[in-house]
Amino acid sequence: MGSSRGRSLVLFTLSTLLLVSIAGGFQSDELLQDDEEFGLEGGRPAADPALSTPTRPPIRRRPDPDLLSGSPDSKSVQFSLEHQFGGSGFFPAGTFTARLKSWSHGGQTLTKLRFSRNALTEEEKGAFERLLKEDGYYTIRVPSNVLTAPGRDFVVSSVRARCIPRESLDEHFIIHTDGVNIVAVNYGSAGACQYPRMLKYPAKWSFTSFTVLKNSEQAPRTPTFAEELLAGEDGLGEGVKPPEKSFWAKYWMYLIPLVFIVLNAMTQAMNMPEEQTAGQSTQAQRAPSTTVRRR
């Protein structure tokens, strides 16, 4: 019951979101996906763009009611993204905003990551074009700790600039966090990057960003063997039967020789009449000779 209610809630939010976006009003850049849902075993790491809503800069940030009201156990943090075109230094490129949730057991986690990209200046556009021409690296960095003051370490990530342009400049961030620390940021194109990389300019010189926040997952642990055994015994009665095999899968080893035999018989049957006629004539010719030998 509860699950169905939850599902309907999600449906509702999705549909309202859809309506809103169709209406062309404010496009929420909020990540619907909670970070906990990522990276489950076997789960795809937020591959679909539908999950991580694209952000189209420039966006004027509005005061977020959620952030303003700010429950006591969570607060908003900001950290900047800086980029580099080839050899020159790092320049600010955008801002990440996230909520820092404090847990009762003392840990802190980042959730609800949003990102706003600064528009490319003409100068930066030129630099990017140059990078595209020489197949250089576009490098970004974010601070390794979202709380501590400047002077901190940065985690760096790079991609060949030619991987990014598609319709617009499509980029994809995966930020691996551990509490307030950012262990790594994985930066790259939103989809595949062809090799060999062709020189291609984007139609629109603006970034379309997808962001994903990832925490480490717990290692799956098989329950202890005793529990497993008990569970196994319970389930033994019903016993998941292996799916019934098809007739062909079961008896192919008998069928193939059978087919061969049939084929063989058929060809023989077809040859028989011919041989009969041919054989008769030869026998007729041979007959005297045998009689001669018999003598």
Add this chain to the structure above:
Amino acid sequence: MGSSHLRPRTAMAIRARLGFVILLSLFFSATLSTALYEDQVGLADWHHKYIGKVKHAVFHTQKTGRKRVVVSTEENVVASLDLRTGFIFWRNVLGKNDHIDQVDIALGKYVVTLSSGGSILRAWNLPDGQMIWESTLPVSTLSKSSLYVLANMNVGKDNLILVFGGSSIHALSSMDGQIVWRKELSIDSLEIQQIFQPHDSDIINAVGFVGSSEFVVYQISYRTGEVMQQSKASFESGFCGEASLVFDNLVVALDASKSSLVSISFKNEVINFHQINLSDLVPDFSGKVTLLPLKFNGMLAIEIASSILLLRVKGANELEFVEKISHPFAFSDALPLSKEQQAFAILQHDESKIHFKVKSDNDLRNEILKETIQMDSQRGNIEKVFINNYIRTDRTHGFRFLVVMEDHSLLLIQQGEIVWSREDGLASIVDSTTSELPVEKEGVSVAEVEHNLFEWLKGHLLKLKGTLMLASPDEVAAIQAIRLKSSEKNKMTRDHNGFRKLIIVLTRAGKVLALHTGDGRVVWSVLLPALRRSETCGNPFALRVYQWQVPHHHAMHENPSVLVVGRCGHGFDAPGIFSIVDSYTGKVQNSLILEHSVSHIMPLPLTDSTEQRLHLIIDAKLQAHLYPKNSDSLKHFFNEMPNIYWYSVEVEKNKIKGYSLESKAELDTAEEYVFQAKELWSIIFPSESEKIAVTATRKMNEIVHTQAKVVADQDVMYKYVSKNILFVATVAPKAAGEIGSATPEEALLYAYLIDTVSGRILHRVCHQGAQGPVHAVVSENWVVYHYFNLRAHRYEMSVIEIYDQSRADNKDVWKLVLGKHNLTAPVSLYSRPDVMVKSQSYFFTHSVKSMAVTATAKGITSKQLLIGTIGDQVLALDKRFLDPRRSVNPTQSEKEEGIIPLTDSLPIVPQSYITHSLQVEGLRSMVTIPAKLESTTLVFSYGVDLFFTRIAPSRTYDSLTEDFSYALLLITIVVLVAAIFVTWALSEKKELKEKWR
């Protein structure tokens, strides 16, 4: 007519049936158990025992019977060697950090060792090496660990063993190791220098320094440890701490400036200092003096300006010059010949000759013994000498010398001859690589055909008897001897199966040795001149060995060569050493000291036109240097330059960084072969919660045969096969110590899979309550790691398999047939990876010293994990046991696939120890080398010992076993042919009869 046709057909049927029987027998012989039979030990494997570089030696030759020498080594081995042959009677390998400080013999039957900075004293039974007692001493770590064992030689008394260091003296009973008394001389900063016992007295004298200027003499009761008398005096110019006991009442010390000697005489609480003027002895003396340890009554050895002076002390104020010795040299300790007389030996190197001189204190000007021997130049200089005497047939004194050479080898020299030698440098292998043997050249060594047919048949008959279990014990022994004698495996040429190779090892002493895989003998050895101590390079040490040139095009005419990389000194910015050695002859082809440092060496998968492998050496300043330096290699390198990436793991900073090369155009360095690194990515582990414990990568030369894995229900999963996967395990800093130092709540272990080109974290998983030590091995698309689970109080092994989802839709057969798939499209690591990860954890009983994985030529054979256990054995564990898809009740189709039902711990089958009953003492590493035969892997494991074997993880499916009876096959064929003829003749006869009817 019909019947005549039938005859040959029945014959055919008989033949077919017999053929089937043969096939069946073949099948059975091929599917014998993977474990060895007792008589197969030593056929494909060899085990060599070593002890390491000898630090101390004590001879035990007084009694009749076995003459032996007890040694302790730098590999923490205490061993008893046969003095006649050099074989090991027994040996005990102590723990990794349990360094032996001193060894001695007590009561004539116990070997006493002091280890762990003077805190552990153990007694071993002299005949068999059993431990008799062990006693732990409370030693304050503040004092400098200048510790000695003084075994009291007075047999009649209750023998005590004295251990002293810092300001405390312990006396232990040599019978049971009980502490009899303990004296803490309550003076701060006291350093006891020497303890000695004047003849036939109950008093022990202890002399030492307090601070830098005070000299102290204690007289301590032997029985109770009471201080009977104490005297001290201070010397205004101070001491530097070095001192040498010359007489029972005279010590010679160096003053604080290390430029002059001070003689200290003490008698009845009176201490006198005398400054000795060295300029009388050495006219043009200047600079610093070093006091050399020479435990010889009335003698002193000092080093001034790289020459050594032997001085005789005549009185407190008088020195007499005896002899001048030049480098390289070695002294032995004093050896008492009789009550009054003692002797010592001086060894001097002169090019390839060594001069031995033995002097006694009766006549220092002349020698008792003078010998010269020729020494192999590949052993380097003498490092240490131990001397022992014996009574010759003519009742004079004879001497034998136990010599430790620069390459850590140990020799016994007697009567001017090398009696035996041990290549003990092999106990400290740093790195290894392999080289193929030369191709068999026609006409040069035509394989000797079996001497004659009769012998050959006889051998096979014996084997046949053996297989049919008809052989008598004598015959079994004969079969064994034939097997072991077969020289096939020891030939110096390449074989068809690729079992014969050269293992080229680099030892810590800077020696390169080539071992034959057949029996482990040393084919050649070379002490690299570049890795020897010299003026330009004071403290060289060996790093790695790589294959430098492997000629394929001119395999008949050119020899392969290996590259040895070393470093001058232990700092990361120390200049590198580069040496190229011929793999067949051991000739040094090229040797140079680099201008830059060596922090990372990358063999590139590129060769120049002479088939020299390109190597990129990254220095401490993050500059990449390309070798070999020629224009051709540069050309090849430029083609691949945009695709060269590397990473560095900075353990102290908790960082991993990825780099590529800056394109040359922007660089203005004049050096043509130097490239600038460009940082591409970085991963920073938060230092408060994570600490890098281990990193592991795939082997560069590993070959993956199938990229896809067919799972149950005819489904296909594509392996994520990337050479650039890096596995990193981090542990919580609190739990980085010993097991038990952290609670399960504090302990965390993170496992990462990182793509080293783009720096992407492909997978990240956290194990709660787990801690190190972590060991990991990466192969194909999986990683297996071993750690301790604090919650379960057990060791655990986890497996992570990683699959590529982006190719998952290439399942349709028609797509594959029509070529509408993307399997051959180049894959860029800059694409967003779409991976799926499967993992599972299992308990494992053993703690692990090292892990490796088997490697085969084509990667078809299934894999086995090789686990170096704590008992110094190597266990082979099928990878199938570490399959994350194991479940409690596998379905029918999964069972058919070979999935083992889930168990919570991994089985340890005693038969799967590839070292069978042997132990590879001090096991450090295991190396797997693919043979040419796909089913077989060569395994070389080394520590203090060496062990080599070949294993077939899926059994030898592609060849007949060694004991396959060719005679049986031959006989069967002969019988068959005979049967055909007989039946043919019979059928002819019958046909004729038919016709005559």
